[in-house]
Amino acid sequence: MNKWEQIQGIYIHIPFCLQKCLYCDFASFPQQSREIMEKYTDNLCQEIQQRALVIPVNPQATIYFGGGTPTVLPMEYITKIVKTLKSTGLWKNPAEATIEANPGTISRESLLAYRKLGFDRISFGIQSLKNEELMAMGRIHSSLEALEAINLAKEAGFLRINADLIYGYPGQTLGSITNSLQTLIEQGIKHLSVYGLVVEDGTPLCQKLNTGKLMLPSEDDSGDMYDFIVKYLPQRGYKRYEISNYAFCGEESLHNMVYWQYLPYVGFGVSACSFNGKMRLTNTNNIVKYLQGKEPIIEELELTTRLEEYLFMGLRTNFGINFSVARKRFNLDIMKIYEKEITECQSKGLLKVDDLQSGMNLTELGMRFGNQVFEKFL
Amino acid sequence: MSQETIRNFSIIAHIDHGKSTLADRLIETTGTLSKREMEEQILDSLDLERERGITIKAQAVRLEYKAKDGNEYMLNLIDTPGHVDFTYEVSRALQACEGALLVIDATQGIEAQTLANVYLAMEHDLAIIPVINKVDLPSADPERVKHEIEEILGIDASEAILCSAKTGIGIDEVLEAIVQRIPAPRGDSSRPLQALVFDSKFDAYKGVVLYVRVINGNIRKGMRIKMMATEKVFEVTEVGCFVPKPVSIEILEEGQVGFLAAGIKNVRDARVGDTVTNNDNPADVPLPGYRKATPMVYCGLYPLDNSDYDNLRDALEKLQLNDASLVFEPETSVALGFGFRCGFLGLLHMDVMKERLEREYNLSLLTTAPNVIYEVFRTNGTVEMVDNPSLFPDPTVIDHVEEPFVNATIIVPKDYVGAVMELSQEKRGEYDNMTYLDETRVMIHYSLPLSEIIYDYFDKLKSCSRGYASLDYELHGYKPSNLVKVDILLNGEPVDALSAIVHKERATYRGRQLVEKLRSLIPRQMFEIPVQAAIGNKVIARETVSAMRKDVLAKCYGGDISRKHKLLEKQKEGKKRMKQVGTVELPQEAFMAILKMDDNK
Numbered sequence: 001m002n003k004w005e006q007i008q009g010i011y012i013h014i015p016f017c018l019q020k021c022l023y024c025d026f027a028s029f030p031q032q033s034r035e036i037m038e039k040y041t042d043n044l045c046q047e048i049q050q051r052a053l054v055i056p057v058n059p060q061a062t063i064y065f066g067g068g069t070p071t072v073l074p075m076e077y078i079t080k081i082v083k084t085l086k087s088t089g090l091w092k093n094p095a096e097a098t099i100e101a102n103p104g105t106i107s108r109e110s111l112l113a114y115r116k117l118g119f120d121r122i123s124f125g126i127q128s129l130k131n132e133e134l135m136a137m138g139r140i141h142s143s144l145e146a147l148e149a150i151n152l153a154k155e156a157g158f159l160r161i162n163a164d165l166i167y168g169y170p171g172q173t174l175g176s177i178t179n180s181l182q183t184l185i186e187q188g189i190k191h192l193s194v195y196g197l198v199v200e201d202g203t204p205l206c207q208k209l210n211t212g213k214l215m216l217p218s219e220d221d222s223g224d225m226y227d228f229i230v231k232y233l234p235q236r237g238y239k240r241y242e243i244s245n246y247a248f249c250g251e252e253s254l255h256n257m258v259y260w261q262y263l264p265y266v267g268f269g270v271s272a273c274s275f276n277g278k279m280r281l282t283n284t285n286n287i288v289k290y291l292q293g294k295e296p297i298i299e300e301l302e303l304t305t306r307l308e309e310y311l312f313m314g315l316r317t318n319f320g321i322n323f324s325v326a327r328k329r330f331n332l333d334i335m336k337i338y339e340k341e342i343t344e345c346q347s348k349g350l351l352k353v354d355d356l357q358s359g360m361n362l363t364e365l366g367m368r369f370g371n372q373v374f375e376k377f378l
Numbered sequence: 379m380s381q382e383t384i385r386n387f388s389i390i391a392h393i394d395h396g397k398s399t400l401a402d403r404l405i406e407t408t409g410t411l412s413k414r415e416m417e418e419q420i421l422d423s424l425d426l427e428r429e430r431g432i433t434i435k436a437q438a439v440r441l442e443y444k445a446k447d448g449n450e451y452m453l454n455l456i457d458t459p460g461h462v463d464f465t466y467e468v469s470r471a472l473q474a475c476e477g478a479l480l481v482i483d484a485t486q487g488i489e490a491q492t493l494a495n496v497y498l499a500m501e502h503d504l505a506i507i508p509v510i511n512k513v514d515l516p517s518a519d520p521e522r523v524k525h526e527i528e529e530i531l532g533i534d535a536s537e538a539i540l541c542s543a544k545t546g547i548g549i550d551e552v553l554e555a556i557v558q559r560i561p562a563p564r565g566d567s568s569r570p571l572q573a574l575v576f577d578s579k580f581d582a583y584k585g586v587v588l589y590v591r592v593i594n595g596n597i598r599k600g601m602r603i604k605m606m607a608t609e610k611v612f613e614v615t616e617v618g619c620f621v622p623k624p625v626s627i628e629i630l631e632e633g634q635v636g637f638l639a640a641g642i643k644n645v646r647d648a649r650v651g652d653t654v655t656n657n658d659n660p661a662d663v664p665l666p667g668y669r670k671a672t673p674m675v676y677c678g679l680y681p682l683d684n685s686d687y688d689n690l691r692d693a694l695e696k697l698q699l700n701d702a703s704l705v706f707e708p709e710t711s712v713a714l715g716f717g718f719r720c721g722f723l724g725l726l727h728m729d730v731m732k733e734r735l736e737r738e739y740n741l742s743l744l745t746t747a748p749n750v751i752y753e754v755f756r757t758n759g760t761v762e763m764v765d766n767p768s769l770f771p772d773p774t775v776i777d778h779v780e781e782p783f784v785n786a787t788i789i790v791p792k793d794y795v796g797a798v799m800e801l802s803q804e805k806r807g808e809y810d811n812m813t814y815l816d817e818t819r820v821m822i823h824y825s826l827p828l829s830e831i832i833y834d835y836f837d838k839l840k841s842c843s844r845g846y847a848s849l850d851y852e853l854h855g856y857k858p859s860n861l862v863k864v865d866i867l868l869n870g871e872p873v874d875a876l877s878a879i880v881h882k883e884r885a886t887y888r889g890r891q892l893v894e895k896l897r898s899l900i901p902r903q904m905f906e907i908p909v910q911a912a913i914g915n916k917v918i919a920r921e922t923v924s925a926m927r928k929d930v931l932a933k934c935y936g937g938d939i940s941r942k943h944k945l946l947e948k949q950k951e952g953k954k955r956m957k958q959v960g961t962v963e964l965p966q967e968a969f970m971a972i973l974k975m976d977d978n979k
Contacts, residue, residue: 011936196932219902223927244932259936273937280940299940309939312946316934348904369904370930375950378943 004277004329007057009258010090012044012081013269014070015287018105021127022138022208023169025200027271027285028068036287040269041077043291045084047268055264055276057090062255063097065119071101075113082117090266096121096160096254103149104141111156121160121253122153123193128166129180136171136214138204150187160251162191167229168222169197170205170214177225178232185236190251194229195244196222230364242317243367260317262310278306307332312374315351320361334360341376348372381633385560386454386591388471388504390495391481392488392848396511400481400543400552401439401457405622407549408441408453438577438589438635439622445557453556454635456576469498470650473666474576474591474635477505477560479552480533484510484518484540487819488526490787490850496531505560508538509552514545522816530815563593565632571595571603571656573630574665578650580699584616586642589635590654593665596631597638602657606664610647611657612640645699671703673721674782674853675728675832676765678709678746678875679735680717682957686741687716693739694718697731704731709766713873713959714744719766722748725832744957746875747972750828753780753856768874770863773914779861782828784851785810790843792820797842805830805838806859806881825854829879833973864889864918866896867910868962875959878972888972890919895971900964902926907962 016037017028032040063085070078085091098121099114114122128134129143141149153161163184167177184192199206199216208214217225230240238246242260245253258265266274271285274296281296301309307330314321326334335342335357342360345351350366350373353359366373391397441453456471472478478499482488499506508527510520524535539555541548577589590597597603601614618626619636630636642648653664681690691708698704705721722728728748735741752764755777764770786807790798792814799809802824810823826835831851839847862885866876876896880888889911896909900923907923934942956963967974 009936013937196928198932219927220924226928243930256935259934259939265936267936271937273939275936275939282940305943309943312943313934313939368928368930369926371946371949372904372929374931374946375953378947378950 001056002329003058004263005055006264007053007055007061007266007276008263009062009064009255009265010057010085010094011255011265011267011272012063012065012070012085013267013272013283014065014067014073015040015270016072017067017069017102018072019138019140020204022136022205023166023197023199023203025203026068027287029287034074036291037073037077039291040287041073041080043293044081044269048081048084048088048090051266051268051274053266053276057092057266059092060095061090061092061265062258063091063094063119064255065099067100069102069105069125070099071105071110075110078114079117091118094118098123098160098162098253098255100125101149101153102141103146104139106149106152108152108156111152111158115157120158121162122158123162123164124149124153126163126165126180126184128169128172128176129183130176133169133172133176137166137169147183147187150189154188160191161189162193162253163189165192165194166197167194167225168217170209170216172217172225174221174224174228178228181229181232190238191245191247191253192233192238193245194233196226226368230367240318240367243370257317260313261319262306262313303330306330308378311377315360315362315366315373316370318361320359322359324358338377345373345376381565381631382562383449383451384454384563384633385451385477385556386456386475386563386633386635387477387479387556387560388456388468388475388499389479389481390468390472390492390499391511392483392486392491392495395481395483395486395489395492396543397457397481400479400509400511400541401455403543403546403549404441404453404455404553405439407546407553408443438620438637440619440635443553443557446554447557451557452634453553456635468495469502470576472499472502472504474574475502475504476563477507477556479509479556480506480527480531481509481511482523482527484513484520484523485515487519487523488530488789488815489848490789490821491848493530493787493789493821494850494852496533506533507552507555507559508533508535509548510538510540511543513540514542514547526815526819530821563633565592566594567596567632569594570659570661571597571601571654572661572665573597573654575605575648575650575652575654578645578648578702580645580696581639584639584641586645586648586699587637587639588642588648588654589637590630591635592630592632594632594661595656596629597654598629603638603640603654604657604660605648606653606655606661607649608647608652610642612642612648614638614640645702650702671723672853673703673705673723674750674828675722675724675748676719676751677722677728677748678711678714678717678766679706679720679732680711680714680744680746680875680957682742682744682954684715689739690718690735690741690743693735693741694720696739697734701731703727711746711768711875713875714746714957717744721765742955744966744969746969747878748832749879750782750832752861752879755779767863767877767879770877770879773862778858780856781859781861783825783854783857784828784831785854786824786826786831786849786851788822788824788839788847788849789815790820790822790847791818794843794846795820795822798822798839798847801835801838801842802826805833805835825857826851827859828853862913864892865912866892867908867912867917868900868964869907869960870910871960872912873959873964875969876971885913886918889913892971893919893921895974896968897921897923899968899971900962903963904929905961 015027015029016032017030019030097119099119100123102125126146131143233246240246241252264277270287270290272283274281280299283296284290284294323334351360352363389397439455443451443453445451456474510523513520520540524538527533527535539548539551572594573590573592575588575590579587581587597617599614604611616626616639617630618624655661681687694706703723706718709719710716749767754762754764756775757777807824807826812822815821860882861879862882864878864880865872893909893911906925909921910917911919931942956965
């Protein structure tokens with residue numbers, strides 16, 4: 001069976017945290033009572049049991065618990081969700097099972113428990129290893145706690161650890177980014193996600209910037225940070241396998257690859273999305289409505305929409321787009337349809353087509369100016 | 379119908395003094411339209427006219443009015459545009475009338491444009507009825523306005539009518555005055571037909587519809603008419619009048635105003651200002667016609683999408699059917715490709731046309747900065763009219779250059795005289811004279827280069843007088859000026875559409891301002907863009923648009939594909955508003971940079 005005809009990833013959204021970070025735009029609700037969490041868990045499990053899946057699930061489909069902060073959910077609820085996934089056959093023999101964690105919300109015991117449930121990968125929101133920056137972001141942990149958490153995870157047997165980092169945040173400098181990266185590399189972390197800050201409307205950060213209470217680094221300063229990151233990490237053995245993701249060989253996030261390859265996935269919980277290859281389901285991002293049982297919004301995706309998304313997602317990775325896979329999947333010849341666009345992007349040095357004309361991917365310049373390429377395919 | 383009961387009149391007014399409101403009220407009061415049928419300001423029939431509160435095209439409406447003397451009168455109201463760009467159209471309308479209502483805002487007094495229109499009315503020997511409008515407002519000062527009417531215009535103000543078109547005060551008096559003080563037409567029904575074409579309109583079904591004022595004789599359906607200037611002959615398919623919707627009638631007689639259709643396909647065959655006569659019994663001589671409207675302002679119009687070129691030409695041709703003052707011819711720009719050089723009566727006219735092209739014909743257009751026509755005297759003795767700065771000849775072959783000057787009339791409260799004079803001096807104006815209108819207001823005359831008026835004179839005049847100054851101007855003639863062409867280079871390549879003609883003494887300063895402005899207007903792109911200003915081969919200013927460092931969505935996961943998709947589409951949409959010039963993408967504003975420079979910086 002073709003991999004785009006099977007669900008390849010399963011996502012669980014835990015919309016709780018201790019405190020909202022200033023830049024956070026995700027569906028997450030801080031300081032919720034145990035009752036709410038319990039009710040949420042029940043609804044979530046019900047959703048898992050009742051969702052009718054129109055296509056089969058790959059027994060090796062990846063598992064990803066994201067948030068919010070999944071690790072604020074009491075262990076018994078996490079356990080219940082995992083059990084539900086297992087009993088419904090969604091969690092069989094996953095190629096990877098990741099849980100996101102805030103360094104301020106874990107303990108030796110909880111980490112061991114996650115391992116025991118079957119999680120083999122942990123993704124820490126580290127963001128920075130400079131305390132002033134962590135404060136300015138509204139993070140609840142210190143740099144020291146972050147490093148301790150990483151150590152605990154290693155001790156608990158997590159062999160695959162990711163750290164998320166932000167660059168371009170107000171107050172950040174090239175020096176502080178360098179230090180944060182260096183320290184993490186010394187910890188032996190094999191996967192790093194380094195995101196340029198995106199200021200989302202309506203976040204406290206956005207407001208602070210608008211009122212002049214905080215100031216973003218200049219375009220040139222964050223440009224310098226970008227230049228440093230994309231050069232430095234590969235020198236230290238991390239392959240840039242996606243625009244913002246770096247990993248040692250074989251350490252790539254399999255779950256995220258499902259998204260970037262535009263393969264089917266299913267998501268449960270507030271704001272979660274599912275995609276079966278033809279349709280997209282989007283759950284409400286309002287927790288009250290979710291608890292009242294609001295149905296997801298269903299979108300039928302037209303071929304052009306799917307093709308566009310396939311291209312701009314696929315081009316994000318260094319694997320790029322394989323023409324014969326695309327031909328088989330969409331019954332279309334990308335080289336022909338987008339001949340003009342491909343040639344233009346090639347001439348600008350943004351895109352390269354391999355010698356055998358079997359596929360295309362972004363050049364280093366193309367990764368820097370990805371939107372200019374993505375737009376061309378819309 | 380006897381001519382004794384016909385009155386043909388116009389309303390002349392400065393912009394915002396209430397002309398359209400008064401016209402609406404007259405239509406309503408005479409029962410031509412019921413209140414329910416009234417659409418606000420019915421005479422402004424283009425959407426754009428209504429939105430901007432301006433009248434662009436002349437319109438004619440027939441009102442039926444039972445006067446106090448017991449007789450039924452036919453009042454023909456010929457509406458006129460109130461903006462300086464359209465002075466020419468006002469003059470046409472006035473020629474079709476015997477009288478005019480001079481509307482003056484009781485809170486503002488006489489403005490520069492009022493003056494110009496009154497002089498036009500006087501030239502045509504019209505009976506002028508002063509109407510002081512907005513007397514209901516607390517700040518109204520009718521006595522002061524009366525004083526101004528007598529002092530400045532030399533019109534007896536004792537019989538000025540105090541009115542409020544908004545509340546209806548004085549409307550009956552206005553109607554009575556039209557009957558009593560405006561003379562009836564003096565046409566002769568026994569003489570051969572002579573009818574003045576004072577406007578025309580293209581109708582997809584009827585062909586060219588002529589708005590006419592019959593002077594002598596009459597017009598009926600089926601009559602074979604001849605246009606005296608073009609000698610073309612047509613058969614009349616319809617005659618009618620506006621009440622205010624067009625209705626067919628049997629006959630248009632001497633003294634009356636209405637329209638005719640005669641299957642005329644081409645506007646050029648039936649020009650505004652021409653005389654219509656009976657082909658079988660022609661008049662000996664035509665009526666005095668009009669001067670042709672001369673475009674004063676030129677700019678390049680280019681489709682953003684080159685494949686729209688033919689659509690743009692079609693649209694321009696269609697607009698020209700309704701507006702003979704619009705001229706255009708194809709031109710090619712190295713930077714912008716194929717487009718048209720278009721001539722307009724003024725900046726408002728240009729704006730209105732551009733907006734109509736975009737709205738009514740759904741075109742995305744790029745406009746180059748407007749300019750005047752220069753007269754270039756070459757060293758070899760030839761003279762050339764240059765309507766496009768990029769075609770300005772090399773300085774070595776130029777003997778001298780002349781540019782159009784206008785006589786400008788500025789009316790302003792006396793506290794701002796200093797500021798106005800300073801501004802006019804700075805804009806290369808030559809002071810002519812100054813008169814005190816009363817204790818508080820002053821009228822100043824300047825000779826100014828038209829190019830300065832096009833740039834930003836009017837905006838600056840308004841801001842230096844806190845909005846109180848009014849301006850009117852008329853073309854006066856050409857005078858020598860020391861002018862040079864400033865070229866703009868992007869990435870070392872000249873962009874012809876950005877060239878500007880400026881006064882030599884200010885060239886360096888202007889050049890520097892222009893590149894600074896361009897630097898701020900051109901968005902960062904994937905590479906660095908040097909922006910240079912040059913005169914001939916000499917670079918006089920340079921700025922750099924630094925390269926964009928990155929442009930990529932940092933994150934994109936399963937949950938937000940849809941949102942990111944929309945984001946990318948929006949970004950792409952934004953780029954469609956840009957014009958690709960070489961490798962550089964330029965926003966529309968870049969071509970207008972020369973108009974948007976802040977001298978105080």
